Amino acid sequence: MRGIFHYLWRYRVRIFLGLLALLIVDGAQLIVPLIIRAAIDQLSRTGTAQLVLFAGYILGIALVVAVFRFFWRYFIFGASRMIRRDLRDRLYAHLVKLSANFFANTKTGDLMAHATNDVEAVQFACGMGILALADAIIMVSFSLAAMLSINWQLVLYAFTPLPFVTVFVVVIGRMIHKRFLAVQEAFSLLTEKVREAIAGVRVIKSFAQEAGFSKDFRRTNELFIQKNLRLVRVQGFFEPMIALLAGLSSAIVLLVGGQKVISGAISLGDFVAFTSYLGMLTWPMMALGFVINLMQRGAASMERIERILKTEPEITDAPDAQPFPARAAIECRRLTFSYPVAEPSANGHPVLRDISFSLEEGQRLGIIGLTGSGKSTLVHLLLRVFDPPEGTLFIGGVDVRKIRLSHLRQAIALVPQDPFLFSTTIRENIAFGKPAASEHEIVEAAQLAGIYDEILEFPHGLDTIVGERGVSLSGGQKQRVALARALLLNPKILILDDALSAVDAEKEEEILRNLKDFMGSRTAIVIAHRISAIKDSDLILVFDQGHIVERGRHEELLALDGIYARLYELQQAEAEVVKKL
């Protein structure tokens, strides 16, 4: 609740103005029965009345009400929408600071649920919740006061059903809540059954078990319906019952009030006004339960949002962070690394074991190995996607953990295995890291990445939209756009992490040939499956299950006659096969 109050406080002026407008609206509405009373009393007593005046009053009040009705909506609901906007802003601003580990352990769906459902629940609590609460308080206290002023005994009579209403609301309310939770649970089960059947549809089909799963689903469906009807049986009773009790109050007023009019204790106008006030009470009383529910949900949602906002980013600048070192040499000293235990796939095994190597500025490192051997992890550590253990990974003699994060990431460009593109134009994707890039720079990067000619063939050239996550491009095209995106950064260190795997071998070689000049003075790390892509490197490392099993230059590795040599043989054999076809 405190979190919500914090936001309400921020918009206190609007909320205050809104509540003031509400007070005016409610107050004015409460005067109308008094005018009607006066009119009826004049009519019944004297047989004449200043009808035009009364009708004028009613219209005048109605105009005031209309104006202020607009204002409370505008101020209170407006403030709740501002809170919705602010909360989302804050959530997003925090998300961009959080580390890879957080995203690995949090489902995108859950985060989206926080940004949509939870933010909405807070908005409702701040808008509808505050409004209905204030409205109930004002209406109940004012109409009660007006009714008491008419005849306090009649109030006592009219309110005899009230204790029943209270007991009824409490008891049935509790039952409804319990049964509602059961419905929610059944709904989750139902959702999970559908999700599972779709995710496992290939298994179900391959064992030809569609009928069995449909039958099972029908059972869950039936269960859900039953839980729903169980809820309906009490919930369906709730409103008619409240209506009955409210109706009983009216019946009592009809009888007792009628008697009092006849006996002259109250006037006919009093009687009519009293009935109107009674009618005005019903809704706010019924709304009270609904308000409490809204507030509770809002508070729970706020708590979930705050839990994210309180998550500290794991990877941050060290207090004594330094700029990127002048010399882009890389050194790795006895690096052993396991993913933080919370990661599901981690199970505590080291992904990298005892890795050491050093690379001078301007040199090129080639890494080869099976999938899952830890190559990508190594480059992620260099970029501090995860933090390496202290004293294991250095650039220009400085521990990467001591380099300012923004400098580190601006100086190193990574072309990842899975080339994630954004749903915008090719131009904006290439210029992603440098939005101010000139046309010339973009074209040059695209040419260097060997994609420019193909871009020109697209209907809108550089302004072609790549579709959701790049669906309208082929795998190889996406990879080359991602390469151009990295090249445009003009990085000190360039890392290609199996970046051209979807590009055919000839094209890959051509691109790498073109990149030679670009790489010239830069430090580069190339991870590849094809030996042809790395055989000219200054140092080649062969990874297997987190270890470096072989190291050296191409010729040295061939002479070693180990995995590297076998791999080379295999790729030669494949090339032979391809030639024959």
Next chain:
Amino acid sequence: MSYHWEEEKLGAAYDSALMRRLLTYVKPYRKLFAICLGLIGIITVCELALPYITKIAIDRYIRPGQLSGLYGLTALFVGILVVRLFASFAQVYLLQLSGQKIMQDMRTQIFEHLMKLPVKFFDKNPVGRLVTRATNDVAAINEMYASVLVYLFKDVFLVLGIFAIMIQLNWQLGLLILVLAPVIAYATWEFRKRARDAYRDFRRKLAKLNAYMQESISGMRIIQLFAQESRSYQTFQSINTEEYEANMRQLMVFAIYQPIIHLMSAVAVALIIWYGGRGVIGGIFTLGSLVAFLNYVEMLFAPIRDLAEKYNILQSAMASAERIFMLLDEPAEDRGRGRVLPSVQGAIEFRDVWFAYEGEEWVLKGVSFAVRPGERVAIVGPTGSGKTTIISLLTRFYDIQRGQILLDGVDIRELDIQFLRSQMAVVLQDVFLFSGDMLGNITLQSETIPRERAIESARFVQASSFIEQLPNGYNAEVKERGATLSVGQRQLLAFARAIAFDPKILILDEATANIDSQTESLIQESLQKILRGRTSITIAHRLSTIRESDKIIVLHKGVVVEQGTHEELLARKGLYYALYTLQFAEAQAVKTA
């Protein structure tokens, strides 16, 4: 930055073709629906009667001062309240009952249709989106059924009833109030147009915001690696502000419409006081009638006030219906030509098979090979050579473009698809587990497999050793989609599943992940047992499996480049030889590392 997503489709709030199709779901429950309407009629009459009783009370008893008649009238009042109570309860219950039944039918139909769709469809549609069809979209339609459709009748009854009574009480005043109708109709018409536009604009902006956020979360690593956090935040902020502004515009439309309707009801009240009051003075109108008019006007405006809300519900239900029907109109998978073989030997042949998932990007290019009944065949080749595709084609997850796949000499497209798939069991390296217990994961809900046979199968493949150690044994729950089980245990469970179905043909994709040596030897042992007496096709990663195969097929870029026994292929010193020596070298390196 300009972002582009598929915009959420928002058709008209009311589409008669869609509505007609929706009504076909109501048809089986038309009796319930008719009873609901009848009850609604009774409730409406009750509600109309209450102010009339007050009128009679004032005119006949309170004003003349006749107390005795008031008792009977109050009793009538209470009696009507009780009737209304029971009618309301019955109506709500029956309405919900029919609504739930309709939802159940719809959901079942959606689920069953999903099960019939081809695998290709699931490749293209994200799971989450499909789940929404069967859950939230159906719920949106129920919302419309339960809180709009029936109440529309109620509102019409009520409004007609009120005017009938008003005209009867005093036709001049009744007509005078009716004069307000065009004003209200005009305001509502204007509002409807604006509300629809504002709603659409808001939904579009919201969809854009959600899409941007979702994409950013998925691509957060790229945003951070390119140090674009602050720019990405600025973009989000501007999209968020746009959504806020659209939201505010929608708020304004409502903030203007609602007071206008209230104002109209005040005008009606003023008219009653002025004109009705004059009537009372002139003696042509009673005070009781005046009070009744005031009460009826209050009732008259209630349905108009929630019109806006009902309109929103209608609109979102129509959008949901459109999405659901689009899914239901997806063509089901081809079930084959229905042929069933009396007995299956297990011979498989690929004859010049060409296949592409998309257009002309061939994954298999003229693949031919034959497997004799009972033979063990291993397929080897680098990643992307088309091995997994061969498995998908055998079970007809996809249909080939050229050539033929034959089972016992019959084209598999001739066979009934259920029959075809029942002859094979597929074990993939990534074992999919369902929620429920161990037993259910072995039998896959099939009622033809008794518990004993499932347990026997588990024992046969030695999965029993870990299952029986669990607290509830075969009834132990599979938690978190099997995350608590090791890769090896999941493999064994999948073997048990395959054996329980006793297939003629086994198709295996060997697990590449690390499995501890104890489980590994367990798996190898079980594998030997389950392969006995069956035709098998294995995508092999392990040297031992490859060596013991009767035939090895070497695949490279969708072409069979070599085939033969282990010894024959080694002697050729070709691709297989190179693959084999590399694997051997790797195995050595791991041992020494």
